[in-house]
Amino acid sequence: MTIPTGATRFARIRAHLESIRIAAGPRAWAYEFLLFGFKQGWACLFGGLMLALLLGTHLFYPAHAPLHRYDFLTLAALAIQVAMLALRLETAREALVICAFHVIGTIMELFKTSAGSWIYPEHSILHIGTVPLFSGFMYAAVGSYIARIWRIFDFSFSHYPPIWTTVLLAAAIYINFFAHHWLPDVRLALFAAAILLFARTTIWFTPWREARRMPLLLGFLLVALFIWFAENIGTFANAWAYPDQRHGWHMVSLAKLGSWYLLMIISFVLISLIHGIRRRDQMR
Template structure:
């Protein structure tokens, strides 16, 4: 199959001593782009379905139900093709549950942060079951990127601290409706916690280094862009988009970046990934 063969090629650590200067930069940049695109396989296929499926549904099936079938089919295909392991699927399923619980709260009658206006057989408490896969997509991307780019983490904070800040971030998504929004305090704590943390990745044959907080912010930005696309196509809508579409407020970028920190914490505790994380004594 093409994708397993592509993975083997991308994971091959063949040295290229002849590359230097601009030639090396361009080659590494291209490989980095290919690896990023491959890591976004689930994201790309799922959001491709979001864009391509007509709002009226497909073959008499409502759009949200068709998206659920598409998401489950893509996930099972990835496991069958060896592109994702069962352990990784369990982690992705956890992201689905965490995201779905947040969705149920946000669309409830007392909160109404956003809504899913279309009918679906697979709606539970006003939330279509496919919605959890939007959160699972973030986890799938991080898992795939970790493998394809041989990610290693240096100076990771103690696990109990990382887990504590992740739990507080998740709790704030609920509690800010009642006791105030503390996201910026949590962001400052997370920045201090991960200030010395760097991610080592390999675009081609040499290790490169990036501050981990920068990675959180960049991933959050691209999720914010995907959210704008999804609301433009009417998959869900915020209250200010019910009359006519408008761009999702840029403050959501910070929310997504915090969610990435929470997702990263879950992924970092996978057994085969934890071995690549250095926690200072």
């Protein structure tokens, strides 16, 4: 693999790992699996560090520290971003994606907290309304993961629907997150529309030597499931709480998995507009 001038540190490590030669067979399968896990972990770097911060500060942050825990989380998230750019652990484009998702997420947070969908039980100085600024980084972590994994695994697609239909679906999902507080919740219709659009779509990704494939709808579900697990860690760490968790923590309802599934579609469509869709039928 030719490494372009100015490549990130990860690109150099990736090129080295992908150049290793192993004869076909069980050892090659095991190596590909481990390489797949390494690349996934690298794509999750920002989100993983944020989760570690949430849990670590919940367990060990001094109760009477002069700096509120939420404010520490905001400053730590900014420090992570600066460090990742300075150390060339992410690209400038990925940092811009994080900023965009932070803005989109904060807008949603302002509305949802005002509607009582969830609360931030601790105090902070760095906030807008009742929303601490670190909260936007939770959405940014999702955008960061998708943007990074798209590049790392060199995504391509077969039977991908027209771009305008996916944008329309993403806009409808985002509007429904707000509108269902006054109008009928149409998420079932949105699920049906997603199935109709993406039922035939296959995503191709390259862990090592060969491109592998998966139904795109299954990919959405797997990522949404991991976000749901992360949400349980976040609420356990008292980063935010749902109304039914005010008197004691318990696992987040599986119904929230549907919300994350829809949010995944929004995130995916936004990243597709940045990276573009490589269609396999046009690559032949």
